Amino acid sequence: MFNIVQKRYWFFGFSALVLLPGIVALLLWGLNLAIDFTGGALLELRFDQVDAPPLPGEVTARLEAMGYTGPIVQTTEEGTVLIRLQEITNEEKEAIKAALEAEYGPSTELRFESVGPVVGQEVTQRAIVAVAAATVGILLYMALAFRNVPHPFRYGTCAIIALLHDTFIVLGTAAILGHFLGWQVDALFLTAVLTVIGFSVHDTIVVFDRIRENMHVYKGLPFEDVVNRSIVQTLDRSINTQLTALFTLTALYLFGGVTIKQFIFWLIIGMMSGTYSSICNAAPLLVAWEKGELTRWLPGHRKQKKRAPA
Amino acid sequence: MQRHLGVQLLAITVLAAIAFWVALPSTTMIRIVNPLNGQSLIERDASYRRGLDLQGGLQVVLEADVPPGTEVDSERMQAVRDIIERRVNALGTTEPVIQLAGNNRVIVELPGIEDPNRAIATFGETGLLEFIDAGFPSEAPQVGERVVTDFGTQAPVTDTANVRVYRTIFTGADLRSAEIAFDPNTNQPQIAFEFKSGEPTRRLAEFTRNNVGRIMAITLDKVVISTPVIRDEIPDGRGVIEGDFTLEEAQALVIQLRYGALPVPLKIVQVRAVGATLGEDSIQRSVRAGVIGVLSVVAFMLLYYRLPGLLANVALVIYGAIALALFKLIPVTLTLAGIAGFVLSVGMAVDANILIFERMKEELRAGRSLVAAVHIGFRRAWPSIRDSNVSTLITCAILFWFGATFGASIVKGFAVTLALGVMVSLFTAVTVTRTFLHVVMSSGLVRNRWWFGV
Numbered sequence: 151m152f153n154i155v156q157k158r159y160w161f162f163g164f165s166a167l168v169l170l171p172g173i174v175a176l177l178l179w180g181l182n183l184a185i186d187f188t189g190g191a192l193l194e195l196r197f198d199q200v201d202a203p204p205l206p207g208e209v210t211a212r213l214e215a216m217g218y219t220g221p222i223v224q225t226t227e228e229g230t231v232l233i234r235l236q237e238i239t240n241e242e243k244e245a246i247k248a249a250l251e252a253e254y255g256p257s258t259e260l261r262f263e264s265v266g267p268v269v270g271q272e273v274t275q276r277a278i279v280a281v282a283a284a285t286v287g288i289l290l291y292m293a294l295a296f297r298n299v300p301h302p303f304r305y306g307t308c309a310i311i312a313l314l315h316d317t318f319i320v321l322g323t324a325a326i327l328g329h330f331l332g333w334q335v336d337a338l339f340l341t342a343v344l345t346v347i348g349f350s351v352h353d354t355i356v357v358f359d360r361i362r363e364n365m366h367v368y369k370g371l372p373f374e375d376v377v378n379r380s381i382v383q384t385l386d387r388s389i390n391t392q393l394t395a396l397f398t399l400t401a402l403y404l405f406g407g408v409t410i411k412q413f414i415f416w417l418i419i420g421m422m423s424g425t426y427s428s429i430c431n432a433a434p435l436l437v438a439w440e441k442g443e444l445t446r447w448l449p450g451h452r453k454q455k456k457r458a459p460a
Numbered sequence: 461m462q463r464h465l466g467v468q469l470l471a472i473t474v475l476a477a478i479a480f481w482v483a484l485p486s487t488t489m490i491r492i493v494n495p496l497n498g499q500s501l502i503e504r505d506a507s508y509r510r511g512l513d514l515q516g517g518l519q520v521v522l523e524a525d526v527p528p529g530t531e532v533d534s535e536r537m538q539a540v541r542d543i544i545e546r547r548v549n550a551l552g553t554t555e556p557v558i559q560l561a562g563n564n565r566v567i568v569e570l571p572g573i574e575d576p577n578r579a580i581a582t583f584g585e586t587g588l589l590e591f592i593d594a595g596f597p598s599e600a601p602q603v604g605e606r607v608v609t610d611f612g613t614q615a616p617v618t619d620t621a622n623v624r625v626y627r628t629i630f631t632g633a634d635l636r637s638a639e640i641a642f643d644p645n646t647n648q649p650q651i652a653f654e655f656k657s658g659e660p661t662r663r664l665a666e667f668t669r670n671n672v673g674r675i676m677a678i679t680l681d682k683v684v685i686s687t688p689v690i691r692d693e694i695p696d697g698r699g700v701i702e703g704d705f706t707l708e709e710a711q712a713l714v715i716q717l718r719y720g721a722l723p724v725p726l727k728i729v730q731v732r733a734v735g736a737t738l739g740e741d742s743i744q745r746s747v748r749a750g751v752i753g754v755l756s757v758v759a760f761m762l763l764y765y766r767l768p769g770l771l772a773n774v775a776l777v778i779y780g781a782i783a784l785a786l787f788k789l790i791p792v793t794l795t796l797a798g799i800a801g802f803v804l805s806v807g808m809a810v811d812a813n814i815l816i817f818e819r820m821k822e823e824l825r826a827g828r829s830l831v832a833a834v835h836i837g838f839r840r841a842w843p844s845i846r847d848s849n850v851s852t853l854i855t856c857a858i859l860f861w862f863g864a865t866f867g868a869s870i871v872k873g874f875a876v877t878l879a880l881g882v883m884v885s886l887f888t889a890v891t892v893t894r895t896f897l898h899v900v901m902s903s904g905l906v907r908n909r910w911w912f913g914v
Contacts, residue, residue, distance in 0.1 A: 240580050240731065259735055266729035269521065280862040287854040295847050341797060341859065341871050345804070345878070348855035352808075352848040356815065359844040387811075387818045390764065394757045394814070395807040401753030402803060407742030409513065410796050417804075 152385075155378040158434035165315060165431055172322010175329060181321065182328030184336035187274045189267030191238045195247065196230045199255040203229045212249060224332070230260065237264050277340050281317075284344060285310060288351050295355070299362050304439055309354045312424075312432035316350040317343060319423040320416055338413045346420030349395075353388065353428035360384050361433065374437050381433050392425045465902065468895045476778045482506060482785035490789075506788045509555070510571070511795035511873060513734050514743045517571040518579055521730035524564040532564050532724055539715045540724060541566055547681060548579075557793075561864075566726070580728065589632030589717065593667075594677035597689060601677060605684045629667055629676065634660035638717035640710050641700065649710040651701040653717060661697030669693040678717070685716050742796055750803045754780075757810055765817045767911035771896040772813040772889070779809050779888035783881055792880070798873035805881020808852065812889035815841040817912075824909055833912075834897050838890070845890065849882050856882070 154161070185192055197204065206223040209231055213221040221235040231250070238246070243262060251257055292306035299305070320343055327333040360380035368376050396418065403414040438444055481487060485508070492502040512519055522544070524532045537560055544566055545558045557569040573579050592609055594600040601607050611628035634655055641652040655661050667676075668690050678686040688701045705713070758776065761769035783802060787794060820837030828836065856879035863872030 239728070240577060244577065259733065261735065262731060262733040264728075264731045266523075269523075269729050276862055280858050284855050284858045287858065288851050291847075291851060291854060295850075337871055338797060340862075341874050344855055344859050344862075345874075348852045351851040351855075352811075355847045355851060356844045359847060363840070363843075383822070384818075386821075387814050390760075390814045390818070391807075391811040394760060394810045395804075397756040397760065398750075398753030398803050398807050401756065402746070402749045402800060405745060405749035405752055406800075407745045407796060409742055410746070410800055413797070413800065417800075 152382055153378055154381050154430060155374050155434050155437050158430075158438060161430035161434060165427070169315070169318055169322060172318060172325060175325035176318075176322055179325055179329045181325055181335045182333065183274075184334035184339075185234065185263060185265045185270065186337045187270050187277070187335070189265050189270035190234060190236050191243070191264040192261065193233045193235075193243060193246065193263075194230060194259075194261040195233075195250065195257040196228070196260055197250075197254045197257045198229065203227060204231055204250070204254050208253075209233065209250065212253070213246065216246065216249060222332075237266055239264075273337070280340070280344065281347070284347055285313065288313070288347070292351075292355070292358075296358065296362060299365060301439075304436060305358050308432045308435045308439070309351055309358070311435060312354050312427040313347050313350045315427045315431055316346050316420055316423040320346055320420045323419055324416070333412055338410070339416060342413050342416035342420065345417060346424060349421055350424035350427065353391075353424050354432045356387065357381060357384050357428050357433050358436075361436070373440050377433050377437050381429055385429070388425055388429055392421065395421055465895065465898055469899055472778070472892055472895060476781060479778065479781040479785040482788055483781045487788075504789075505791075508788060509791045509793045510743070511793045511798065512569055512571055512732070513796050514794060515571050516734050517569065518573045518734075519570075519730075519732040520568045520580060520728055521561070522566045522568065522726040523729045525725040525727040526564075534563065535715075536724055537564065537566070539718075540726065542715070543680075544568060546683070565729070580731070588681055589635070590628045590679045590682075591630040591634075592626040592628050592677050592679055593671065594626060594675040594684075594687065596674055597687075600675040600687055601684050603684050603687060606682055607677075607679060607684060609679065609682065626677075630655070630660065630664070632717075634664075635717060636697075638714050640707075640714055643702070648702070649705045649707045650703070651705075651710055651713055651717070653699055653701065655697035655699075657697060664697055664699075665693060665695045668699075680716050686713055746796060746799045750799060753803055754806055757806065761810065761813070765813075765912075767900065768813070768817045768820065768893070768897060771900065772810070772817070772893050774896065775813070775888045775892040776806065776809060778892055779885055780806070782888065783877075783884050786880055786884065787877070790880075792876050793873060794877075795873035797871065798877040801874040801877035802881055805878050805885060808849070808882055809885030809889050812841075812845045812849075812885060813893060815844055816889075816893070820912060824912060830909065830912070831901055834894075834901060838894055842890070845886070849886055852882050853879055 203225050206225050209223045209225070210221055213223070213233065213235065218235050221233055223234075224232040226232075233246070243264070247257065247259065289306040289310055292309055293302050296302040296305045324333065324335055324339065328335065357380060360383055361377055364376050364380050364383075368379065371379075399414055399418050399421070403411060403418065406414060482490065488505070488507045490502065490504050490506045491500050493499065494501050524537070524540075526532060541558055541560055545556075548556045548558060548568060548570065555571055557567070559567050561567050570579055588611070590609055590611055592607070607626055608623055609626045609628045611631065636654045636656045638651055638653040641650050642648065643650055655664050672690050672692060675687050675689055677684050678688070686701060686703075688703070701713070754776075758773045761772050761776075763769070765772065783805070786792070787802075792798065816837050819841045820833045823833035823836045824830070856875045859871055859875035860879070863875060
């Protein structure tokens with residue numbers, strides 16, 4: 151039988167290793183926030199009658215000549231141009247469109263979004279509240295569901311730690327990809343994060359549920375063994391569920407519309423992290439807590455120990 | 461037990477058949493006819509509602525343009541919403557959505573709009589309240605009729621062969637107040653109004669004196685909203701509109717008179733426009749992707765779990781039909797994120813079955829009989845299924861609230877489809893699969909554990 155619980159520090163270490171670059175990226179560069187959060191405008195045009203797609207530099211220069219500061223322009227092979235700049239009115243958008251059409255011929259307007267800065271701020275605030283509320287709601291539900299086992303609060307806390315692990319994996323990846331590939335964090339990203347939170351807890355609960363049940367079945371066994379048996383017994387289910395979810399997500403990623411591609415990517419990252427963290431972090435963490443290992447890592451605890459013999 | 465199973469199986473079959481029929485794209489109308497008299501009992505539209513990102517369209521968020529810290533009362537915002545709704549309806553878009561968000565915003569969604577500029581101009585402009593000389597009752601326009609007036613025209617405008625141009629006598633700017641009053645004798649609701657003193661009152665007196673018996677129709681954005689007859693001269697600017705009003709009708713008219721112009725200035729704080737081509741492309745791709753994803757899950761379940769897998773697949777198909785039927789009936793506006801939520805909920809439906817089947821395999825390995833293993837498998841897996849799905853539903857509720865408060869319909873759509881999917885999947889993955897398994901077991905055809913993937 152696998153002994154995942156015994157090797158718990160290897161798994162904790164692996165998590166730390168994966169988390170580290172993302173957290174460094176978050177601290178260094180932060181998240182590349184989309185106009186949903188910052189306010190601003192996004193305009194996507196497709197030029198149908200042009201041989202070569204417009205160059206980003208040309209479009210940027212043209213926009214700057216019109217008095218816009220720091221526009222971000224992306225173009226694709228198919229002749230689409232994606233422009234991000236500060237909030238603009240509908241008339242200003244028409245002016246930009248006219249100026250570009252004079253250069254590159256008629257265009258089709260694929261997308262236009264303009265969000266006021268106040269709205270953006272509100273969305274950011276609400277997003278933080280939404281994540282916090284989801285976390286608290288889940289913590290309360292778990293305390294309720296596990297009220298008949300010793301230390302019900304620990305189960306909720308360990309589930310939250312696993313959840314934070316998954317959230318930071320996704321946020322860290324977003325910071326890295328945002329910096330290098332220009333991927334932006336928008337309302338859909340937030341949806342992805344909240345979904346990952348839901349699934350993370352979903353996965354953790356299945357393992358914890360088995361622990362709850364096995365504590366009655368294997369009454370004589372040490373807690374450590376009960377937890378390990380529970381993990382191993384649910385391993386088939388964890389892997390199979392993960393596989394089926396990956397089937398659908400991968401299909402959506404490969405063949406789905408362009409607009410949800412990044413969204414699906416975040417879900418894939420988050421769900422893989424979710425399965426890993428429930429098996430290798432959440433449940434082993436319960437054991438570490440039970441054995442009093444957690445306080446050992448607190449600096450205050452060490453000092454006390456050193457002082458004690460003196 | 462046998463009869464009980466038979467009834468369950470029949471109920472599931474009937475439910476599935478109805479769900480399939482409703483979910484078919486060709487079913488666009490549901491009509492239930494009373495066989496006794498041939499009258500329709502239920503008649504409702506049953507087509508899929510596609511969100512803006514799927515069919516293209518325009519979303520505009522308007523905000524009350526007041527100094528920071530100023531409260532806008534809800535009555536005024538409701539009036540704003542009503543006025544915008546009337547203007548949007550004049551644009552002739554199908555299924556526009558106009559809703560209040562928070563306490564100072566209005567969200568307008570116009571699917572399939574071709575010309576965002578015209579649409580935005582329409583609800584940006586101030587509503588125009590006019591009092592027009594509509595002639596004698598026999599020739600006057602009806603309430604709800606659209607008319608042409610000479611307001612704002614430089615040169616005098618004359619009637620053409622088929623269009624009558626009405627003379628505008630007053631505008632909303634001349635009106636000072638309007639409120640509900642009651643006829644002291646009959647207690648009938650009526651509308652008391654007062655014109656501004658000075659010039660407007662003087663002109664009102666003059667006009668009413670010279671036009672007794674004629675109609676001074678009131679129009680809002682060129683649509684007639686009331687056609688009072690001038691009974692007498694109004695010397696002091698104070699008059700009453702009598703009519704066969706209900707209290708609600710009188711209140712509605714007062715709001716129109718008072719706030720004919722938008723009661724609060726509005727500014728556009730957010731615009732999102734999606735071209736129809738991008739929408740069309742997205743829906744085709746997403747549907748194809750969904751089909752591929754679901755097929756791979758079906759194949760996996762069949763290969764790995766064999767007989768229970770096959771039954772779970774049938775349950776999964778029923779699940780899909782019920783969920784889609786609900787999307788039509790509620791109705792749920794389908795967005796790209798909504799489709800993603802639906803496909804994801806397929807994964808959760810499968811998870812419930814995986815939990816149960818893994819449990820059954822364990823019990824079989826522990827040496828239990830097939831019947832006992834099936835029974836215990838369901839019972840033991842239930843707490844996990846319940847707890848994990850409740851946590852997902854909690855997240856959905858929070859997502860829904862998040863999406864609803866500031867008009868991120870993309871987030872809301874995802875939450876709604878995922879939550880619906882989770883709830884339906886609890887039914888199909890547990891009840892439907894269990895019934896199927898019991899039916900197969902009691903038929904005595906399956907005695908070999910190989911069928912259960914052990």
